[in-house]
Amino acid sequence: MEFIQSLLNSENENVTGLGASIITHSCQTNMQQKALSDTGIIKKLICMLGGSVTQKEASLESLATILKGNPDVILKFMEPENGGALGTVNELTKDKNARTRLLACMCLIVIRNSSPSCLQDLRIKTKLILILLELLEDDQVGDEAPFALSSLIAEKEDLQVLAFEANVIDKLVNHLRKGPLLSRRLEGILIALANMCSRLERCRDRLLSLEAMKFVTDALSQDSGEVRAAACICLKNVSRSVKNLSAGLFMNENFVVPLVRLLFDDLTFVQVSALDAISNIVVDFLAHKKIFMQCGGVKQLVQLSKSMDSTIRVKAVCALRNLTFLVNDQCKEEILSELTQLTLGSLICDPETCVQEQSLSLVRNLVDGPLDSIQHVFAADALLLHAVGQQLQSASKAEVLIQGMYVFTNVASGNEVHKEAVMQELFPPLANDSESVMLKFLHSDDSRLRTAAVWALVNLTFPSSSGAFGRVMKLRNAGVVSQLKNMVNDPCLDVKLRARTALGQSMTSDDGST
Template identity: 30%
Template structure:
């Protein structure tokens, strides 16, 4: 390709004649708009740095040059992420933001009218730049830049609010675009609570709400998008938003959003649903399961079938966000047939053609190859199904009946890492079903691809595959044998020693599940690889979640027959095991809040005591020989967490019970000691506990204690 005329235009940019420079800029602009090849060519020719120099010049005599420079930068940035990186690396962002600064020696609207062409070009360029994930936002904005953005938004939104709808002037159209682009910039730059607070303090909320009533669809969409991001995981801001009203219409913001949920435009409906979902997630609505969300959820399900723009790509993620962690919302999704619709969406984008195509990089969100869009829809749909099937069995059954499993298996073998990750999450949710674990999941052959992913290039995917396999190694799973035979024990042990906390946690979880109700032979097979020395180190990890899983492993090891318990005591060492239990259970007066014993470690530690005390007398007497252990168990009978209280009562039940009549002397000794420590009064008080389970267990323990102490040989 001949490049002489393009190289000539670059040379002209260095001319002393502004007319020649302007002519060259217009040629470059016309060359790059809509032409990926020319954009890459001009980047190689060094045009970006020259454009940045133009933007940094004083205003005198360079106004038209700046407009053309900003327009070209925006066109170059609107495309591949590599183009955006070239623009950002050249230092273009700060000069672009600086052009938004308006003189304060005249009315603000007059300043905007004089500079509206430059503001339009600049905000368009910044919108394209900040749409890319490659652009770092944290250090970009100074307080002055934020104030400039909000000032422009406030002025343009007020202007549009007073413009007659349906009869927009050319000036009004330009202001609408400036408002749209400014709101879009804000939407991409308030991911953290610090950024959200900075924008709120600058007064951004009211202009955004006013813009919702402007009558300009694109500006309304951008405003909704900004509001959705501002209130994400920020309850304080969420409350401010739902209590706000438009200055012109006096309409409550949530009602406005509900109107948009019913809008004819699918993109508008989706963004409004996103806003309300983010508000719902903050907990600002008075009822957790309310009328507003009952309108939003069916709207999202309907959008799954709408092929407009990138709605199908984004709707599953919004749905997933709405229903995750809530049984009520997952039940509502079940009633709305959301899982079937997601399965249909997966089927519509699954084909051999899409698997065999190449995978170019995705640039601006919503753009890219057809294949890349299909893969994104697969990823997001699998994430939504994982969320929908996490907590309720009926939802998992609906997913199986909707033929989701073939798509999950396909996703596990996808060439796209994000699709593999989403498929692992989906497999994990579905594997929580005991009935389907024994039937549908076995028939679908879900174990082999998950095992293969334990060696994936991505540690995140390895951890997710391990998390999904956790349920496949439980005692009742028919896939347990094939997972073990594939060498999973060694892999899980490797993960348990990983520096990656998520990988380490999932590895320990898998080992714990593998040991659940396992026989002694299976336990020995695991410990031959893990070793007791490594287990003891894990028991003293600073991270309480790691400690919890290590304690759960010991709990499962000492569960079962007496020979199991004896083998563990021998392996760890009796004194070392008692030292561990003492350290995990003991509460001292010197403990501060940061040292407080947490329920996550207390419950498994107490269950170790329960399991050790379930058979022979020797382990019971060994535990009772440690005053700190006994006193700690009694102390935890009044713990604020009912799961801790009920486990502590189980310790008392096992200590006041003998396996055979030959153990009466030891039994009486234990019961007398417990009585001397005031256990009777504690158990009597616990019969009025708020937890029925605690009441029942306390009654059992008290009856056993009284029966022993009332016996003929106990006086």
């Protein structure tokens, strides 16, 4: 620390620049940021903002490093004794040197992202967007400007609105039209467009209306892995639009063929990005899922679901789950013949709970739809049904239990055989006197799990099913009916209404039997 201080105190600007640069490259933790701030280094760096171009730039980079993600240090930086340091940085966004302007913007973005209350002025935010757009044109810093823009707007709907109003999408697309661009610039623009389209439908609409998706699909086949991944991320965010998914906009060979190819990519981060985009695109509501399957997508997703990398595994299963959503029976057969009951059973019991959750959701979709679909969990000696039952007995994560209960709810909406099979899983005949999982779920603090459990009971006690009376007797003996009585005023409206339905049906079954 003393060494850095001595460097910063030097009369030689190369030496002070070196000191600032050491901070930029070595300060990594909040503790280090605080230690630097406590020794008064911030004041020295602020002084350097008035120095030569080299000093200004070294200081801006160094300040951004010290302030990043640390609201306490930012507060110190903003103290009046620092002589309106924020104003000085703000002034540097108008500097004649493009790199200085960019670094000043990045410093302000760090402050905004780490401590939003410090930079609330709408004009500053708009100004930052406009400066960064202008810097996009610059040969020296044009590659970095879109990344700075991304860090300004990422996950912030209010800033995305401002950027949209500043025509950011049109201007970014204009750059794409000027092409061909070098990889770094292309990657930055695609990431900025992805961030613009992460939340707002109007941004997605604008990008689509500019017919810019052809640039994105072209980028899916670029040599640079970073560009390929950026194109996938852009496509993922644009395809978050249910309106456009419903119009079948993405389920065509222009998107599907290059995306499926990327599932074989050598780079893991490209595969991960492609899986995310595919997960959205296969939701498709127009029954065109066959296109994806004909391109060999299912085969590769199944391969990736067996990956040693758990991130790849969970995303591959999620894509298969979305593909199975409202899909016709023929496609379900094809998915299952590729995946096999055995693999799906293993995925339900995967060591990673996220994989378990997605696998159970996949089974839930598999047994939805026409009644015959339920048979899928009874194949191979009811391997899948037993795997779900085992998970419900042993898992502890609510999300896993919820998906498992919905599998049973869907199966219990079938015929007598299906309903009885669910009863066997929930109330095994050889179980000891310990509390049933159904009772545990009805007592859960998580209203989503209580809802799923009560839906299963609604289906098990469904009045027009012939075995309802016998099941009600079993449920009564297991203490479930009396628990339902306690739930008719559940604080969750959904639970309350279903509990009343299940209880009403239980009473009807009783009456019908006498």
